[in-house]
Amino acid sequence: MSSAFVRYHNELAELMSIHKGEILQCQEIHAIFKKNFPDYDKKYLQPSDHCVDHTNKAPCHCSTKITAIFSRIQRGVYRVI
Numbered sequence: 065m066s067s068a069f070v071r072y073h074n075e076l077a078e079l080m081s082i083h084k085g086e087i088l089q090c091q092e093i094h095a096i097f098k099k100n101f102p103d104y105d106k107k108y109l110q111p112s113d114h115c116v117d118h119t120n121k122a123p124c125h126c127s128t129k130i131t132a133i134f135s136r137i138q139r140g141v142y143r144v145i
């Protein structure tokens with residue numbers, strides 16, 4: 065089930081596709097996103113909502129699935145998968 069507070073899955077997946085295998089901090093992910101979508105709403109973009117091995121209360125539809133964007137290394141640190 066996806067949350068009303070999760071957006072930008074497709075945009076994020078596309079931006080992260082050139083960073084596959086890289087380990088990024090939450091701030092770096094936001095910086096990359098902001099560069100491409102300057103008007104985005106920060107509260108709707110949480111990398112932890114798009115993890116294959118971590119889930120939040122109301123994550124993105126990709127959470128824990130093969131379509132997930134990140135693997136969570138630790139709080140605020142993610143590997144692009």
Ligand SMILES: [Zn+2]
Pocket residue numbers: 073113114124125126127132133
């Ligand atoms: Zn997602």
